Each structure stands twice: as C-alpha cells, then as structure tokens.
Amino acid sequence: MIFDSLDVSYGEMWGSYRGMTHRSPMSRALAARKHAAGKDYAVLLSAREQPLALIEYWPGRMWRVYLFDDRSWCMQMIDLTPHSTGMLLAQRNTRWQFPNDQAHLYGKWDVQETTTVSADGQIEVKSEFAGPRGGSPESSHDGASGPSSVPGRKFATPVEKFLCPAPEFGDWQVFAPLLTQQGHESATTVVLNDRSVDEGSGPLRATGIEQLFNPGACDTREGPAVVEPIDAGMLRITSGQLAVSDPGWISNPRTVAVPQGDFPVTLSLLRTTHGADVAAARVTFLDAPAHKWEMTLRPDEDLGLLGEGQFYGVGVDTGAAAFMDATRTVTEEQLEDDILIPLSDSHFSVELPGTEPEPNLIAFRAGQGDGAYPVWTGRTGDGQVSCVVVDFQLRSAAGTEEDVVTDGAIAR
Numbered sequence: 529m530i531f532d533s534l535d536v537s538y539g540e541m542w543g544s545y546r547g548m549t550h551r552s553p554m555s556r557a558l559a560a561r562k563h564a565a566g567k568d569y570a571v572l573l574s575a576r577e578q579p580l581a582l583i584e585y586w587p588g589r590m591w592r593v594y595l596f597d598d599r600s601w602c603m604q605m606i607d608l609t610p611h612s613t614g615m616l617l618a619q620r621n622t623r624w625q626f627p628n629d630q631a632h633l634y635g636k637w638d639v640q641e642t643t644t645v646s647a648d649g650q651i652e653v654k655s656e657f658a659g660p661r662g663g664s665p666e667s668s669h670d671g672a673s674g675p676s677s678v679p680g681r682k683f684a685t686p687v688e689k690f691l692c693p694a695p696e697f698g699d700w701q702v703f704a705p706l707l708t709q710q711g712h713e714s715a716t717t718v719v720l721n722d723r724s725v726d727e728g729s730g731p732l733r734a735t736g737i738e739q740l741f742n743p744g745a746c747d748t749r750e751g752p753a754v755v756e757p758i759d760a761g762m763l764r765i766t767s768g769q770l771a772v773s774d775p776g777w778i779s780n781p782r783t784v785a786v787p788q789g790d791f792p793v794t795l796s797l798l799r800t801t802h803g804a805d806v807a808a809a810r811v812t813f814l815d816a817p818a819h820k821w822e823m824t825l826r827p828d829e830d831l832g833l834l835g836e837g838q839f840y841g842v843g844v845d846t847g848a849a850a851f852m853d854a855t856r857t858v859t860e861e862q863l864e865d866d867i868l869i870p871l872s873d874s875h876f877s878v879e880l881p882g883t884e885p886e887p888n889l890i891a892f893r894a895g896q897g898d899g900a901y902p903v904w905t906g907r908t909g910d911g912q913v914s915c916v917v918v919d920f921q922l923r924s925a926a927g928t929e930e931d932v933v934t935d936g937a938i939a940r
Contacts, residue, residue, distance in 0.1 A: 529598055531575040531707075532715035536700060537723045540835075541568050541584050548579045548600055554835045556698075556724040561832055563697040573700060573707075580707050589694065591616060593703060595710045601632050603710055608692070611647060615691040620644050649687035654680040728836035734821035734904045737917050740808040741796045748923045753800045755807070760793040760877040763811050764887045769854035770811065770916060772824065772903050775880075775891045776846040776863050782824050782903050783854050786813050786913050793851055793890045795876055798922050806876055806893045807922040810915050811851050818906025818914045839902040842918060844894040847871070849901070849918055853887030867891045895920025 538559035539550025550572060562569045563585060571583040582594040582602075588610075595604040604623045608616040625639040626632040640656045656677045695702040704714045741757050763770075765788050773781035791813050798807040823831065829840045842849055846863070848871050858867070862880060870878045877892040894901065901921065906914040 529575060529578070529580070529711075530713045530715070531580070532717065533719040533721055534573045534575055534580070534700065534704070535721050535723045537572045537574075537725075539570050539572065541570050542582060542594075548596075552835070553725045555727040556722055557727055558833070558835055559724070560697050565830065565833055567833055571700060573703070580710075580712055581703055583700070583703055593706055595706060597710045598712075601626065606706065610694065611687075611691060613691065614694065616694045617647065617687070618645060618690045618692070645687070645690045647687065649685050649690075650682070651685055652680045652682045654678075725836075730836065731823065731831050731834035732837050732839040732902055734823070734902075737808075737821055737904055737906065737919065738818070740917070740919060740923070741794060741810060746798075746923060748798065748800065750800045750802060753798050753923070756797040756799055756804075758795050758797055758876070760795050760809070760892060761879045761888075761890050762790040763793050763851050763853075763890050764790050764882065764885075765853050766885065766887045767853050767855045771852050771854040771856070772842050772916065772918060773850060773852070774842065774844045774846055774894075775848055775850040775852075775858050775867050775889065777843070778850075778852070778856075778858060780826075781852075781854065782826065782842055784824055784905050784913060784916055786916075793877070795892055797876065804876070805896055805922060806920060807895065808917055808919050809849065809851070809877075809892050810917045812915045814908060814912060814914045816908050816912075816914055819909040821904045821906050824903040824905050824916065839900075841900045841902045843900050844898050847894055847897050848891050849894045850889055850891035851916075852889040856882070856887050856889050858889065895922055 537550060538554045538556055540552040540554065542551065550570070554569065559569045559571070566587050568584065568586055570585070572579060573581040573583065578600050579596045581596065584592040586592065590610070591608040593606045593608065594602050595606070597603050604621070606618050607620040609619045611617040621643040623641045624637040626636070627638050631637070636658070638658050642654050644652045654677060656675055658675055692705070693702050700720060701718050704718050707714065741755070743755050743757055746753050746755055765786055768785060768788050770784045770786045771778065771781035772783075791811050794810045794812065795806050796808040796810070797804045823839060825831070825840055834840070846868060848867060858880065866880055867878055871891065871893055877890060880889040880891065882888045902919050904917045904919065906917065908914050
C-alpha cells in the first residue's frame with residue numbers, strides 16, 4: 529500500500545489480541561496523560577480502513593510495534609528499547625509465516641524468525657519451524673513431531689541501522705519507515721489524522737450506592753429480582769485502617785483510615801429465579817448518610833488516567849472478597865478450610881475470628897465470581913468516613929441493567 533496519510537486512534541494495550549480495531553478505545557487527551565505519567569497505552573496507525581501498525585507504549589520508555597500486511601494480517605513484532613544515544617534500538621524483531629487464514633487467526637505459524645540486536649551491534653538471527661525442517665506440510669502441523677529450529681546466525685553490523693528517534697507524544701511519523709518492512713510505501717510527506725474517541729464523562733461514578741441496600745423488588749439483566757439486606761457480623765478494627773481485599777491476596781489491599789472499634793457489616797443479596805448472589809457489601813462506621821462518595825484509591829493511583837467508565841478496584845481471584853483490619857493475616861490453611869469451603873457451600877459470608885482483642889475478618893462471596901470491583905468510601909459533610917461499600921455490579925441503583933466495565937489499571 530502507498531500512503532500519504534495515517535489515521536491515528538488510541539486505546540488500551542492489545543497484547544496477543546489479533547483484531548483490527550481497539551477493543552477499549554480512549555481519547556487522545558487520555559493517552560497523552562498516560563504517556564506523561566509513564567503508563568501503558570496503544571496507538572493504531574491505519575490507512576483506508578486497514579491497520580498498518582499497532583504501537584504499544586510500555587513503562588520504562590519501551591515500545592512494541594506490530595506490523596500488518598496488505599491482508600491486514602499481523603506479520604511482525606518489533607521491540608524497541610532506549611539506547612545510550614538517546615534513540616530507540618530495535619532490539620528484537622520477530623517475523624511470522626502463516627499457511628492460511630485459519631492458522632493466522634489462531635497464531636499457528638509455520639516459521640518464526642527472530643532477529644536480536646545488542647546495544648553495540650551484535651546480531652543473532654534464529655529460525656523456528658512448526659515441525660521438523662524439511663518435512664511435508666502435513667508433518668509440519670503434526671503435534672507429535674513438535675517444533676524445530678536451526679542454529680542461529682551471528683554477525684556484527686553498525687548499530688545505527690537499527691536505531692530510530694524516540695518520539696514525543698503524537699510524533700508517530702517516527703514509525704512510518706517501519707511500515708516498509710511489510711511492503712507499504714510512504715509518500716514524502718505523511719499527514720496524521722486524529723480518529724480518537726471523545727473524552728467522555730470520565731471514570732466510573734458512584735451513583736445511588738445507598739439504593740443497593742434498599743430492600744424490595746428490582747429489575748436486573750437476569751429479570752425481576754428482590755434485594756434482601758442481611759447482617760454479616762461485627763468487624764473489629766484495631767489499627768485504624770480498614771483493608772479491602774481478596775482474602776487470598778492481602779499483601780497490597782485497598783485501605784481506608786477509619787475509627788477503631790466494632791462496626792456492622794451488611795450484605796445486599798440479590799435473589800432471582802436462578803438463586804441468590806451478593807450484590808454489594810458494606811461496613812458502616814457512622815449512623816449518618818454519606819454526603820459524598822469517592823473511589824477508594826491507593827497513593828499511586830490517579831483518576832485522570834482512567835477512561836470512560838473505568839475504575840481502580842479490588843481484584844478477586846478466589847471468588848471472595850473481605851473486610852479486615854490492615855494488620856490481619858490469613859494462613860493458607862485458614863483460607864481453604866475456614867473461608868473458601870464454607871463460602872462454596874450455603875454461606876454468603878463467613879467470619880474468621882481473632883483472639884480478643886485481636887481483629888477479625890469477614891469474607892463474603894464476590895458477586896458472580898472473579899473479576900475487578902469498585903470500592904466506594906462514603907463521607908459525611910465534614911469528611912468523616914460514614915461507610916465503605918464494595919459494589920459487585922449486578923444491578924444499578926435505578927434497578928436497570930448496568931454495563932460491565934473493565935479496570936485496565938487494576939493492581940492488587
């Protein structure tokens with residue numbers, strides 16, 4: 529393809545996803561903020577509705593470029609790292625050969641060639657084959673035969689051949705020369721056209737969190753349902769720090785400064801014709817309504833780096849979440865015998881007691897399973913913590929279906 533302009537759009541990192549558009553698009557302004565903060569994002573360069581390059585920005589000023597051919601097949605991956613000259617070094621260049629569309633779709637290459645370049649220009653080229661080299665096409669895809677390779681070639685060459693400028697944000701013409709490696713040809717001048725999405729309303733907002741605990745009938749994506757608040761016990765806080773975490777991964781929980789003492793925990797059950805799930809969990813510190821709600825953040829998290837409907841939340845890998853004092857620990861035996869086994873039976877919550885006056889832990893089922901869920905801190909008009917709520921997003925406060933959002937920035 530000969531191109532004189534490139535359409536530019538932004539989104540979350542694609543990883544191994546083999547598509548032709550962003551799965552999670554973002555605005556140019558958000559991508560710029562992520563770049564300035566050293567956070568990852570992706571840039572798609574396309575022409576005439578065909579992808580030519582997907583560029584991923586990684587922490588540490590590293591870049592990864594996926595190149596597409598005229599069939600819109602992803603045929604090449606180049607990793608670029610900072611070089612002592614201030615430029616970027618194409619440290620690793622991987623090319624693939626695919627026998628047909630289906631093989632490409634599932635990443636089943638026939639040949640993979642990888643060129644590695646050291647900082648001083650030492651080159652190594654390695655080739656791998658899906659089956660024994662020299663075998664028939666049928667044998668090359670025989671799982672029993674396994675992949676094969678040939679000895680790598682090593683030689684030296686001027687490192688300048690593998691350097692390119694490190695771009696400022698928006699200077700994507702820097703990567704245009706790489707497109708020639710897949711047969712594309714650029715005009716003398718290449719114009720960039722911004723095709724990014726609008727900024728939108730920003731991160732997920734806390735809307736009607738109190739209503740999640742109002743008993744009575746409501747509508748959900750599963751049909752009619754009934755909200756039933758239940759008591760889950762008293763949580764003891766001794767350190768002045770509430771922790772919210774998966775009980776199996778409590779090394780880096782979300783914490784909130786709260787009073788010391790014993791405080792009630794309430795679960796909001798959502799009962800449908802399919803059964804009951806925990807829709808939300810709340811620990812109450814003051815008998816006063818929340819004047820405002822704020823997303824519970826870690827010190828290094830910035831709401832300005834979140835896209836439309838995104839949130840920083842608690843990650844769940846064991847199917848359970850928990851409220852606990854920040855000093856509380858859980859042994860592997862306790863996790864399995866005293867938390868996960870009871871929760872897998874008929875229990876919606878379980879208490880892991882502490883020896884007086886040590887803090888306890890109250891764990892509960894996490895909605896419909898593993899995922900990422902927002903944690904909201906409700907504060908009174910004078911800034912005191914009224915309550916902390918985990919919303920498992922099974923319903924909206926208005927009782928209508930709620931869009932599922934992903935947390936691209938989640939860190940447990």
